[in-house]
Amino acid sequence: MTAAEKAKAPPIDVPRDGPELTGAELQRRLARTWDSPPGLIGWLSSVDHKDVGRRYIVTALLFLALAGALAIVMRLQLARPGNDMVGAARYNEIFTMHGTTMMFLFAVPVMQGMQIYLTPLMVGTRSTAFPRLNAFSYWTYLAGGCLLWVAFILNIGPDVGWFAYPPLSGPQYGIGKRADIWAQMVTFTEIAALAAAVSLVATILKQRAPGMTLARMPLFVWATLVTSLMVIFSMPSVALASGMLLSDRLVGTQFYNPVERGDALLWQHLFWFFGHPEVYIIFLPATGFISEIVATFARRSVVHYPIVVLSLVATGILAFGLWVHHMFATGLPRVGYSFYTAASIAVSVPTGLQIFCWIATLWEGRPRLEVPLLYVIGFIFTFVIGGLTGVMIAAVPLDLQLHDTYFIVAHFHYVLIGGAVFPLLGAITYWFPKLTGRMMSEGLGKVGFWMIFLGFQLAFFPMHIAGLNGMPRRVYTYPAGMGLELPNMLSSIGSLVVALAVLLFVVNMVKSVLVGKKADPNPWNAPTLEWATACPPPRYNFAHIPMIDSRTPLWDQGKRMPVVHGLRVEDRELLLTSVLAAEPDVREPSAEPSLWPFIATLAVTVMFVCSIFSPWAVLFGAVPVTIALIAWFWPKSPVPDPEPTIS
Amino acid sequence: MTGRPSFVEDVSKLPTHAFSYRSLTWWGIIGFMVIEGSAFVLTIAAYFFLMSHEKQWAPPPWEPPNPVAGTLFTAVMLLSEIPNSMIKKAAEAYDVAAVRRLLPWIVAIGVLLFVLRGFEFNSLNVKWYDNAYGSIIWALLLLHTTHIATDWVDSAVLWRLMRTPHGEEPRRLVDTDENALYWRFVWLSWLPIYFLIYWVPRMFR
Numbered sequence: 024m025t026a027a028e029k030a031k032a033p034p035i036d037v038p039r040d041g042p043e044l045t046g047a048e049l050q051r052r053l054a055r056t057w058d059s060p061p062g063l064i065g066w067l068s069s070v071d072h073k074d075v076g077r078r079y080i081v082t083a084l085l086f087l088a089l090a091g092a093l094a095i096v097m098r099l100q101l102a103r104p105g106n107d108m109v110g111a112a113r114y115n116e117i118f119t120m121h122g123t124t125m126m127f128l129f130a131v132p133v134m135q136g137m138q139i140y141l142t143p144l145m146v147g148t149r150s151t152a153f154p155r156l157n158a159f160s161y162w163t164y165l166a167g168g169c170l171l172w173v174a175f176i177l178n179i180g181p182d183v184g185w186f187a188y189p190p191l192s193g194p195q196y197g198i199g200k201r202a203d204i205w206a207q208m209v210t211f212t213e214i215a216a217l218a219a220a221v222s223l224v225a226t227i228l229k230q231r232a233p234g235m236t237l238a239r240m241p242l243f244v245w246a247t248l249v250t251s252l253m254v255i256f257s258m259p260s261v262a263l264a265s266g267m268l269l270s271d272r273l274v275g276t277q278f279y280n281p282v283e284r285g286d287a288l289l290w291q292h293l294f295w296f297f298g299h300p301e302v303y304i305i306f307l308p309a310t311g312f313i314s315e316i317v318a319t320f321a322r323r324s325v326v327h328y329p330i331v332v333l334s335l336v337a338t339g340i341l342a343f344g345l346w347v348h349h350m351f352a353t354g355l356p357r358v359g360y361s362f363y364t365a366a367s368i369a370v371s372v373p374t375g376l377q378i379f380c381w382i383a384t385l386w387e388g389r390p391r392l393e394v395p396l397l398y399v400i401g402f403i404f405t406f407v408i409g410g411l412t413g414v415m416i417a418a419v420p421l422d423l424q425l426h427d428t429y430f431i432v433a434h435f436h437y438v439l440i441g442g443a444v445f446p447l448l449g450a451i452t453y454w455f456p457k458l459t460g461r462m463m464s465e466g467l468g469k470v471g472f473w474m475i476f477l478g479f480q481l482a483f484f485p486m487h488i489a490g491l492n493g494m495p496r497r498v499y500t501y502p503a504g505m506g507l508e509l510p511n512m513l514s515s516i517g518s519l520v521v522a523l524a525v526l527l528f529v530v531n532m533v534k535s536v537l538v539g540k541k542a543d544p545n546p547w548n549a550p551t552l553e554w555a556t557a558c559p560p561p562r563y564n565f566a567h568i569p570m571i572d573s574r575t576p577l578w579d580q581g582k583r584m585p586v587v588h589g590l591r592v593e594d595r596e597l598l599l600t601s602v603l604a605a606e607p608d609v610r611e612p613s614a615e616p617s618l619w620p621f622i623a624t625l626a627v628t629v630m631f632v633c634s635i636f637s638p639w640a641v642l643f644g645a646v647p648v649t650i651a652l653i654a655w656f657w658p659k660s661p662v663p664d665p666e667p668t669i670s
Numbered sequence: 671m672t673g674r675p676s677f678v679e680d681v682s683k684l685p686t687h688a689f690s691y692r693s694l695t696w697w698g699i700i701g702f703m704v705i706e707g708s709a710f711v712l713t714i715a716a717y718f719f720l721m722s723h724e725k726q727w728a729p730p731p732w733e734p735p736n737p738v739a740g741t742l743f744t745a746v747m748l749l750s751e752i753p754n755s756m757i758k759k760a761a762e763a764y765d766v767a768a769v770r771r772l773l774p775w776i777v778a779i780g781v782l783l784f785v786l787r788g789f790e791f792n793s794l795n796v797k798w799y800d801n802a803y804g805s806i807i808w809a810l811l812l813l814h815t816t817h818i819a820t821d822w823v824d825s826a827v828l829w830r831l832m833r834t835p836h837g838e839e840p841r842r843l844v845d846t847d848e849n850a851l852y853w854r855f856v857w858l859s860w861l862p863i864y865f866l867i868y869w870v871p872r873m874f875r
Contacts, residue, residue: 024838025764025766025838026764026766026838026839026840026843027763027764029838029839029840030685030687030764030840033683034682034683039682041677041680041682042677045675152694152697152698153694153698156698217705220701221697221698221701221702221705224697224701225694225697225698225701228697229694229697233679255701255704255705255708256704256708258705259705259706259708259709259712260708260712262709263709263712263713263716267716267805267809270798270805270809274798274799275798275799276798276799276802276804276805276808276809277799277800277801277802277804277805278716278720278802278805278806278809280802283800283801283802284720284723284724284729284801284802284803285720285801285802285805286719286720286723286802289716289719289720292715292719293712293716296712566675567675567677568681570678570679582674583674583675583676584674584675584676585675585676585678586675586676586677586678587677587678587679587680587681588675588677588679588680588681588682589680589681589682589683589684590681590682598681598684599688599692599693599694601692602691607679607681607684608684608688608692609684609685609686609687609688609692609693610681610682610684610685610686611686611687611693611694612686649823653823653827656827657827657831658831658834658836661834661835662835662836663835663836663838663839666686667686667687667839667841
């Protein structure tokens with residue numbers, strides 16, 4: 024049969040889901056088709072988005088613990104003036120590792136982990152668009168994290184701050200390999216984030232359940248779409264900047280060297296063109312968590328859905344016009360000051376609109392004050408404070424006074440912990456049954472919430488005062504008698520309370536996994552599709568692909584769930600739908616498990632790590648990478664199957 | 671799944687492949703084109719940022735690059751769109767024989783482009799370590815060369831694959847179609863870079 028004849032051939036007669044094949048027999052067969060191979064090789068070969076998402080989340084939480092431990096060391100050092108527990112050089116390493124780990128190895132990856140786990144379930148499909156790319160993304164992220172932390176343990180960790188400004192990080196001052204390790208870690212994590220983002224965008228646009236038009240997408244999926252597009256447009260900037268930094272250090276290019284016609288400010292532009300959107304890459308998924316939690320616990324859909332969606336999109340666009348407010352102190356043309364002040368204030372408008380929509384939803388609904396909703400309320404309180412200090416420092420005269428002081432440290436911790444970590448903890452509590460099959464303890468959860476909420480305010484509010492009193496950030500100690508003793512002592516006590524609260528959260532997680540109450544498919548009576556399948560979901564997610572006609576399908580469906588049928592059961596197959604209207608369009612195969620993404624990551628790791636030491640490693644290291652990628656894509660059977668598969 | 675299923679629509683008759691924006695492959699390719707395009711745009715922004723500090727560009731005493739090799743490269747690149755379009759059309763018409771016949775041309779053109787690119791690196795009249803002007807010129811050229819290399823490997827592997835029984839699969843023709851789309855991105859992105867490397871340093875002397 025020619026290709027043209029094959030293209031028009033009717034479907035072959037193989038087992039497909041439908042009225043004749045449903046229930047336990049279908050589930051048994053689908054489980055066999057979508058299962059990962061056993062053993063270590065099988066574990067390394069898994070391309071299941073739930074495995075990848077879970078691994079991302081657990082790894083990111085481990086990095087949170089490591090970076091949190093460093094934060095405690097810093098707070099113990101700063102508890103008293105003139106303290107000598109940690110020396111200046113080690114302190115530089117510690118704050119660099121803390122910031123770098125939190126931003127690159129915890130905040131972005133944990134959000135992407137949640138997105139990778141939840142998105143296919145929320146849009147009603149069986150896998151992500153590019154499952155092997157997804158697996159590659161995780162392994163690459165893990166390799167980047169290991170590079171950074173192994174270097175730190177070997178006492179060659181970076182010490183140039185999480186944004187690594189040249190000339191401090193350049194060849195003249197950044198001696199040794201510390202800055203190179205930082206820059207190459209960036210390359211790893213950016214590749215990982217970009218790979219995951221491409222897969223998520225394609226999944227959202229092409230694999231939504233029939234009937235899930237763009238206007239019916241869950242708000243978390245909207246947040247994921249906007250965030251992933253932001254990753255795609257912003258992360259090349261830091262990858263380029265760190266590539267230029269590496270080449271300045273390794274082969275003598277002059278990008279950031281003002282003596283040879285370069286400019287250190289080029290770094291700041293490229294870094295913050297990524298760095299400011301990154302804040303929203305962390306924050307927007309959190310708004311997605313909040314929208315889902317608010318709807319479920321207010322027992323009604325979010326008020327003014329179009330405004331929330333437009334706010335997400337507007338924030339995503341405005342986020343690219345703000346980066347220069349990180350550079351006010353470098354000196355700018357007056358029109359630059361005015362423009363970026365206006366843009367920085369403007370971005371608070373869509374976020375404010377979202378907050379009003381959530382408050383209105385709670386007002387109109389019948390709220391249940393359970394742990395996930397407590398975290399939402401904690402978010403609103405804390406994030407509004409952080410947002411307001413953000414509006415304050417968007418004004419140039421004030422920013423010039425407060426730049427590089429503890430006021431800024433207070434501001435961005437209010438925004439990032441209040442704006443992202445509180446919603447994340449709420450989200451973990453909310454989706455814990457979907458991740459593990461068990462509920463978290465409500466009692467321990469409430470104690471933990473109040474400890475972290477109050478401990479956070481105690482730790483970070485006094486930093487505003489310390490900053491206003493003139494305490495610069497990134498100093499390993501300070502003299503007595505400047506009004507800094509009390510705010511620093513309070514911050515240190517608060518940080519210990521936060522640490523205890525996080526420990527309690529972990530204890531709650533472990534206890535709940537072991538002996539927590541077993542969860543029904545929809546324990547919270549939530550409206551979205553991920554709750555239409557078991558807790559935890561089977562490998563194939565859904566026995567039949569659901570069909571929806573509202574934004575809250577589980578509240579509106581009645582007793583029977585409308586589904587489409589006819590997908591192959593013995594091979595991995597997905598239903599693709601049209602981009603806007605989500606009408607059934609194509610059946611496409613989905614990738615089977617493969618070890619090659621892991622092997623490709625090993626090859627990439629060897630290339631990247633060796634290229635810290637020699638530029639030739641890029642050339643020679645590319646050969647095994649290319650071989651691994653070809654093997655990844657090359658069909659494993661000599662002749663094609665009757666209907667397409669990805670072996 | 672909660673509740674018993676109510677079977678509404680049979681999707682078994684849907685095709686198992688589709689061209690363009692109906693396929694996942696297309697979205698993957700577009701995603702990576704946007705990423706790489708963003709990297710090009712940002713490198714170009716860095717170029718203008720560095721240029722804005724100078725009174726003359728190329729800064730004296732460095733001479734602007736010699737445009738002969740680059741212009742020849744550009745001409746071959748533009749002409750390569752002829753076989754590229756033919757491959758794309760053949761793929762969309764399920765004409766496997768034509769695809770098998772034409773793909774080696776693209777691979778051979780890739781080899782010719784590598785040779786010309788070697789001459790280009792030799793005609794820049796500045797080294798990457800001389801100053802930031804040299805660094806950014808080399809960066810643009812190197813960044814684009816990685817795209818020539820990746821598409822060359824991609825085309826060579828595809829050529830080999832299309833000669834196996836898998837070449838008769840409609841999905842492989844979708845791959846061929848998207849490979850041709852990517853080549854368009856590679857030559858289209860070259861045009862502004864060619865202008866920036868060879869002509870802007872002449873215009874602002």
